[in-house]
Amino acid sequence: MMQWTIAELAARFHASLSGDDRTIVTHLCTLEEGSKGGLSFFSTPSYAAALYQTKASAVLVPKEWQCSLPITPTLLAVVDPYAAFCALVEEVAQKKIAVKEGIEFPSYIGEGTTVGENSYRGAFSYIGNHVVIGERVQIYPHVYIGDHVTIGADTILYSGAKVAAYTVIGRKCVLHAAAVVGNPGFGFQTLASGGYKRIPSIGRVVLADEVEIGAHTVIDAAMVGQTAIGQGSKIDNLVQVAHNVKIGKYGGIAAQVGIAGSTKIGDYCRLGGQTGIAGHLTLGNHVTALGRAGITRSFPKGAITLSGTPAFEHKRFLSCYARFKNLAKPLQT
Template sequence: MEFTLGQLAALLQGSVEGDETQKVSRLDKIQEGKAGGISFLANEKYEPFIYQTESTAVIVSEGFKPSKPVKTNLIRVKDAYLGFTALLEAYSQFAKASYVGVEEPSFMHESSKMGENGYRGAFSYIGKNCRIGNGVKIHPQAYLGDNVTVGDHTIIHAGVKICSDTKIGNNCEIHEGAVIGSDGFGFAPQPDGSYKAIPQIGNVVIEDFVSIGANTTIDCATMGSTLIKKGAKIDNQVQIAHNVTVGENTVIASQAGISGSTEIGKNCVIAGKAGLVGHIKIADNTTIGANTGISKSIKTPGTTLFGYMGMELKNFLKSYSIFKNLEDLEKRLKELEKKA
């Protein structure tokens, strides 16, 4: 895809400082820019690169004032970072639009239906009684079990496994290798010390505008639904157990684990490797730091927790100022005991 600088400036509601007829077809880092590429400058520590880059154009903020002559063309926008983000979004949409039609071999059961302008990649599989909306992209080797529902303009990347009865909303994106709707971890202890599997007969419901990262697993409910609400963003390699609810616009980072039947509020942030026990509730706007363990419900909205056992942040910082000096305090205590 090739665009003139004038076309891009119009798209970004900016202006060209230079030759607006020149064309670009590639997005480049400013420090690696070559002819035909477009870059951006939003962080002042990268400013030296704008004087040496070979990119055909660089997106800069309106207020940027170069300290010496610039060889490249400039596209001035209100905010360079937001402008380049808008360009990435447009580029991504163009790329996605190129996937249309059916590649062979692929399989869709005769009882299933798919809307217009969709894409089915090679070796994809769609089971019985599935209902798939308009503009849905199902990439190679993706699997959809029976009775799956997928809303309009959702993207299912290569190798995704979506188990039977899962419901997915509009404008979602599920990245490579994710498994949605596999059995929850339910086993009943037996008198002889063994365990018997408890049938997991529920499903997973994913609302609109949800993003799910690569190799993330979301288990089906024992009964009812595991629920991922509108706008939630889930990173790679996250484990969400059966009957969990993740609230609207909540963000969960890589390697976090959410145990069964826990309810997470809206607009929460759960950092990497955080672990939550089951059957608790997390209030809206809660922030849970990396490696933090949460063993009880968080009832106050807006709470920030940090530390292995999830202490309130201010208390953790006060305690940390003490226990980081424990070795020195122990030595001083022993010296005092000798003098006593």
């Protein structure tokens, strides 16, 4: 069990203290689920009611925060409460989740495959032929890795992840449960009869260093060439990335986003949940799409926030929507 004193935390985060510095913190919690011994954080004014009602023993608050009502927990005023709280979450996670090593049986490894030192291979994992796996890679049970795959050091593949042949995965990547990387793309040739003939995907997927892929997310292999995800990009659960898509570095893509084939997305882009992007488009750097945006044309200059369907600049969308929602008023009797 983790345990800190308020005095220790105040020194660690250079916090101003309001309350008893002898208070003992035994666990982390939300404001709403706070209990004795719990430490929470407060960083958004909309949670002020929860702050005054919490039963947590201590709360991290912003330096500039001034309480307007009596409050029970000890307060630690820090520059960034959320960052401080996340640092403690990470510390707890490192204690709870032990790094695995060794080989569990049964598991399979193919011919000509090399596995780096201090790696872990879980039970029922399958590794194909001529695979190169770096040091300290964690391969959990029921993972499938096809032939000629390359995986960099310190990468983690959680249970049920699938990696198709010829995929390249960088260092310190994470594939969560049931993620599929390198699945054949949705490519079909329309026949004169009205039927379809599948176009094989003979390209590959390349994930740069520090990419994270959420559970049940699918990244399709390129028809030719490569589907590429840039360094540090984070992709949530249940996302579809189609064949030949290019995503730049440090992107953030929320759940249920769908990106159609051959679209290019720049660096530092943020896509809200259920955003849809048509194929063969270009988004420049620093594009933000709010949830459920439907992007049907290119925004190559970037540096824009989009919303609506078809999506356009967010402030203009709000202005148009204010007029739209009042259109029916003159018709009312």
